[in-house]
Amino acid sequence: MSRRVVRQSKFRHVFGQPVKADQMYEDIRVSKVTCDSSFCAVNPKFVAIIVESGGGGAFIVLPLAKTGRVDKNHPLVTGHTAPVLDIDWCPHNDNVIASASEDTTVMVWQIPDYVPVRNITEPVVTLEGHSKRVGIISWHPTARNVLLSAGCDNLVILWNVGTGEMLLVLEDMHTDLIYNVGWNRNGSLLVTTCKDKKVRIIDPRKQQVVAVSVRAVSPPPSRCGVTPIACLTLLTLPHPRVSVWF
Numbered sequence: 001m002s003r004r005v006v007r008q009s010k011f012r013h014v015f016g017q018p019v020k021a022d023q024m025y026e027d028i029r030v031s032k033v034t035c036d037s038s039f040c041a042v043n044p045k046f047v048a049i050i051v052e053s054g055g056g057g058a059f060i061v062l063p064l065a066k067t068g069r070v071d072k073n074h075p076l077v078t079g080h081t082a083p084v085l086d087i088d089w090c091p092h093n094d095n096v097i098a099s100a101s102e103d104t105t106v107m108v109w110q111i112p113d114y115v116p117v118r119n120i121t122e123p124v125v126t127l128e129g130h131s132k133r134v135g136i137i138s139w140h141p142t143a144r145n146v147l148l149s150a151g152c153d154n155l156v157i158l159w160n161v162g163t164g165e166m167l168l169v170l171e172d173m174h175t176d177l178i179y180n181v182g183w184n185r186n187g188s189l190l191v192t193t194c195k196d197k198k199v200r201i202i203d204p205r206k207q208q209v210v211a212v213s214v215r216a217v218s219p220p221p222s223r224c225g226v227t228p229i230a231c232l233t234l235l236t237l238p239h240p241r242v243s244v245w246f
Contacts, residue, residue, distance in 0.1 A: 025049075025062060026069045033083040033102075035135055036179060041097070043089040046111060048097055050084045051076065057084035057101050058119075061111050077109055077120045085135045092144050096124075098161075100134035106149050108161050125164045129157050136178065140187045148190070150178045156192070158204060170202060173209055 030039055031050040039050045042064075050059045057080035062070065082102035090096035095111045107123035130151035140146035145162040154177065156170040176195035183190050189210070192200050199213040 022068050025067055027072065028060065028070055031083060033085065035085045037086045037135065041087045041089050043094045045094045045113070046089075046097075048077075048087050048089070050087060053078060053083075056081050057099075057103070059084050059087055059099060061097070063115070075116045075119050077111075079107055079109075079121050079123050080105065082133070085133065086137050088137050088139055090139050091141060092139075098137050098139070098147055100137045100149060102133040104128070104130045104133060104151065106130075106134055106137060106147070106159070108147070125161060127157075127159050127161075127164060129159075129166055129169070130155060136181050138181055138183060141183050141185065142187045146187075148181060148183075150181050150192075152177060154178060156181065156190075156202075168204065168207060170204065170207060173200065173202065 025047070028049055029052040031052055033050075037050070041048045044064070046061050046063055048059050048061045050057075053076065056078060058076040058078040060070070060074060060076050062074075077097075077099070080099065080101035080103050084099050084101050086100040088098050090098070095113065096108065097111060098106060098108045100106050106127040108125045108127070109120060110124050111120070127147070127149065130149065130153055132152035134149050134151040136148075136150040138148045140148065140158075145160055146167065147159045147161050148156065149159065150156045154171070154174045156173070156178065158167040158170075159165070160167050174192065174194050174196070179193040179195060181190055181192050188203070188205070190202050190204060192202065194200065200209050201211040202208070203210050
């Protein structure tokens, strides 16, 4: 008769402790706009959070070194005429952040190291090229001043933020709404997930799709990314799972 041995886990009696109030941010009115976005972005200096705002879209920028209760009159970054849907910090400059909105525009902002006295309302540059709301933005991981945006018009646009011009437009590649876009490590490829239940790997320099998922992914993944050897997709509903595509 064999004896069953239960392996003891070193995490069996480990319990998490909630942080204290002075180590978190409180009283932030996070946006309730229905969009598949994380509603926040962080870098070594700041955390930015999309918040509720009357008469347009806005997000708040808070220094990481100062936590606790947030003043209800804390200055916001405003300028969009419709709700903000996505934000992303520039990987090459910790004081530069981009925002995408329902008003079909993308704006790039310069954030000062000090807390401003009033709202920041003037962007460094406004990028206009989409015909419908823009729900995704992502900076190029290696090239400076290159920003990607994807909108509900099924277009992916690469921008030169320094001049405000379009570098290229990837069109006729997606038959439906784009859910997510991710770069590989050096920015030579990008992967997209789409409402048509397909995962695509695109070479932006050649402006062509180099690979498409053989079978439909149902329901469509909400997040995606590229590693040196594989493509990763994340499905959140109804059962969370990660898929690896070689």
